[in-house]
Amino acid sequence: MPSTLSDAFKGHPVHHHHKHPDFTSLQELPDSYAWTQLDENSTAVCEGVPVIDLHDPNALQLIGHACKTWGVFQIINHGISTSLLEKIESTSRSLFSLPIQQKLKASRPPDGVSGYGLARISSFFSKLMWSEGFTIAGSPLDHFCQLWPENYSQYCDVIDEYEREMKNLAGRLMWLMLGSLGITKGDIKWAGPKGELKDTCSALQLNYYPACPDPDRAMGLAAHTDSTLLTILYQNTTSGLQVLKEGTGWVTVPPISGGLVVNVGDLLHIISNGAYPSVLHRAVVNRTKNRLSIACLYGPPSNVQISPLPKLVGPSHPPLYRPITWSEYLGNKAKHFNKALSSVRVCTPLNDLNSIVEVV
Ligand SMILES: O=C(O)CCC(=O)C(=O)O
Numbered sequence: 001m002p003s004t005l006s007d008a009f010k011g012h013p014v015h016h017h018h019k020h021p022d023f024t025s026l027q028e029l030p031d032s033y034a035w036t037q038l039d040e041n042s043t044a045v046c047e048g049v050p051v052i053d054l055h056d057p058n059a060l061q062l063i064g065h066a067c068k069t070w071g072v073f074q075i076i077n078h079g080i081s082t083s084l085l086e087k088i089e090s091t092s093r094s095l096f097s098l099p100i101q102q103k104l105k106a107s108r109p110p111d112g113v114s115g116y117g118l119a120r121i122s123s124f125f126s127k128l129m130w131s132e133g134f135t136i137a138g139s140p141l142d143h144f145c146q147l148w149p150e151n152y153s154q155y156c157d158v159i160d161e162y163e164r165e166m167k168n169l170a171g172r173l174m175w176l177m178l179g180s181l182g183i184t185k186g187d188i189k190w191a192g193p194k195g196e197l198k199d200t201c202s203a204l205q206l207n208y209y210p211a212c213p214d215p216d217r218a219m220g221l222a223a224h225t226d227s228t229l230l231t232i233l234y235q236n237t238t239s240g241l242q243v244l245k246e247g248t249g250w251v252t253v254p255p256i257s258g259g260l261v262v263n264v265g266d267l268l269h270i271i272s273n274g275a276y277p278s279v280l281h282r283a284v285v286n287r288t289k290n291r292l293s294i295a296c297l298y299g300p301p302s303n304v305q306i307s308p309l310p311k312l313v314g315p316s317h318p319p320l321y322r323p324i325t326w327s328e329y330l331g332n333k334a335k336h337f338n339k340a341l342s343s344v345r346v347c348t349p350l351n352d353l354n355s356i357v358e359v360v
């Protein structure tokens with residue numbers, strides 16, 4: 001049984017049929033990167049993704065409402081210092097600005113999760129994405145020794161500190177997100193008696209989107225949901241993240257100074273018994289500016305069964321999903337990608353059933 005996130009991923013190797021590109025040599029968009037015209041997303045959106053001040057006395061309610069209606073929100077006053085955000089940004093920038101040959105020394109192995117390479121979801125698409133990624137699950141030491149033989153330890157320290165702080169914040173957020181559904185610490189079996197989330201797993205995903213000669217036909221990161229409980233994303237000042245809002249279309253999540261984006265992942269959707277949507281999101285690219293984002297992918301211990309919480313299940317709310325471990329879910333994702341959630345679904349929501357009954 002795998003016990004860590006890297007072990008969980010190892011069981012589900014991803015085989016890329018693409019070679020890694022050197023963006024600096026590309027003046028025009030090669031055909032292999034040309035997606036069909038992205039849909040126009042310039043519809044004026046009056047309301048944007050909610051911004052929530054964690055010091056606001058109503059934070060719990062605001063978070064609950066944002067999770068139900070959007071599945072995503074931004075937070076300020078979250079306690080992560082500006083200097084740490086600057087350090088993680090400059091570490092990521094140093095990494096991606098290394099020569100391609102150097103970066104390839106830290107490539108993600110086919111059966112591994114950590115290292116440099118294309119987005120894991122690339123294998124589901126015939127076109128390439130205009131981005132590079134570096135995944136860190138567990139210690140980055142071995143890879144960082146390859147990247148920076150002389151001064152790897154300063155970079156490792158930044159990653160350790162960032163990951164520690166993000167994990168704490170993710171735990172706080174999880175209790176707030178669940179708290180607004182009436183879930184208390186005793187309701188989560190895999191948490192300690194005081195709500196400690198000791199054995200939770202997390203990984204960091206560093207993403208770099210170089211400026212692109214033909215941004216309207218390119219795709220930074222294709223639409224997906226995250227296989228997490230929740231994800232906390234830091235983005236630099238270049239916008240690019242978009243979320244799909246039902247009835248509205250793609251909505252840009254603008255970078256705000258000192259802000260972090262929080263989104264619901266597939267596992268929180270499952271344990272909330274569908275109350276919180278796992279938001280579909282993607283990253284678009286820019287003609288003149290490059291963009292960096294750093295995602296903290298937060299999940300439960302990889303071997304515990306995740307299922308709709310009993311408090312959220314009742315005669316009018318049958319469980320929508322069967323129990324599944326994170327590790328098994330990652331296997332489903334590697335096989336079914338955006339259909340992974342429906343592959344664990346056991347029940348059609350009542351309102352859908354009603355409409356079927358009406359039709360019949
Ligand atoms: O770069 C972004 O804004 C999105 C990144 C993302 O969705 C991911 O790493 O899962």
Ligand SMILES: [Fe+2]
Nearest residue numbers: 224225226281
């Ligand atoms: Fe994502």
